[in-house]
Amino acid sequence: MILEAASFDLSSTLISGQCFRWNRVEAGKWRGIVRGTVLSAHQIDGLLHTAFESPGGMAEAGSEGLRYYFDLEQDYESTIRQLKGDPRMDSLIERCGGLHILRQDPFEVLISFIISAFNNILRIKRCVQGVARGWGDSIGDSGSGEFGFPTPTALSRASEEALRACGLGYRARYVLESSACVAGLGDAFDSLVDLPTGELRQELLRFPGVGPKVVECVLLFGYHRLEAFPIDVWVRRAMCELFYRGRETSDDRIARRAQREFGATAGIAQQYLFTGFRTGRGERTHRRPREVV
DNA sequence: CTCCAGGCATGAG
DNA sequence: CTCATGCATGGA
Numbered sequence: 237m238i239l240e241a242a243s244f245d246l247s248s249t250l251i252s253g254q255c256f257r258w259n260r261v262e263a264g265k266w267r268g269i270v271r272g273t274v275l276s277a278h279q280i281d282g283l284l285h286t287a288f289e290s291p292g293g294m295a296e297a298g299s300e301g302l303r304y305y306f307d308l309e310q311d312y313e314s315t316i317r318q319l320k321g322d323p324r325m326d327s328l329i330e331r332c333g334g335l336h337i338l339r340q341d342p343f344e345v346l347i348s349f350i351i352s353a354f355n356n357i358l359r360i361k362r363c364v365q366g367v368a369r370g371w372g373d374s375i376g377d378s379g380s381g382e383f384g385f386p387t388p389t390a391l392s393r394a395s396e397e398a399l400r401a402c403g404l405g406y407r408a409r410y411v412l413e414s415s416a417c418v419a420g421l422g423d424a425f426d427s428l429v430d431l432p433t434g435e436l437r438q439e440l441l442r443f444p445g446v447g448p449k450v451v452e453c454v455l456l457f458g459y460h461r462l463e464a465f466p467i468d469v470w471v472r473r474a475m476c477e478l479f480y481r482g483r484e485t486s487d488d489r490i491a492r493r494a495q496r497e498f499g500a501t502a503g504i505a506q507q508y509l510f511t512g513f514r515t516g517r518g519e520r521t522h523r524r525p526r527e528v529v
Numbered sequence: 530c531t532c533c534a535g536g537c538a539t540g541a542g
Numbered sequence: 543c544t545c546a547t548g549c550a551t552g553g554a
Binding site for chain 2: 253254349350352353354355356357358359360406407410444445446447448449450453466467468469470471510514
């Protein structure tokens, strides 16, 4: 299936640390697990080429489902126009301009970002894959070797020991308890999408392992609340360098500054900051982590 | 060896 | 309320 996606950039989207189940198979070609199916994708100029390697789930949503998942309908251009007034953002826009915020499953995002705490992206991906392999449904007939992300109920039946064996460490307990909470909520969990962002944030903060940083990630990547602004070490560095002359600044101030500078789509700007500094300018102080598998 | 990673929960003051 | 500390794991 071929989609028009002129101002979209597949690779910068998939390496931007918002999803953990996509891997590069060769230059510019990607393979990911999305909503219980295997999806391969590559981009040639403005055309996004996709193919489902398994039936069911997302494959039946057709091109509309894909346009939704890759968020091709959102008007990123207007956000970029707004940011371009600020010379500090120009080089970032040039590098990350086609980066979109994917429409991912809220429960998968919740668990993935609980795992992300005090962790690095390479290990997060391994952990999430282990969780899928252990408690998710096998995709396809038998031997595809790929697994969808588990349901809340399935994951809540894991043992803490088995989760630790996936490399989760002390986060195993949080994953287990949060899964049980979601499973216990049942349909009420699905109804959370109807809440305004402030109330949704309060609800999500009740889950074990979810604090001020993780909750913003879940809002942004799981519920597509584009005003959410996760502040991690990279975004903190970026904001301090660009807006505070390199001086250390509290997350509280940074958050308010971000809302003032970037407004209702601060989360998009945040991804530019994160990706730009993590995969480029951070090399001054850190070697760039080798991209996975 | 040390330092770091998309932080959080907990306890002390 | 704010602040300090422990926490599992593996790559660089």
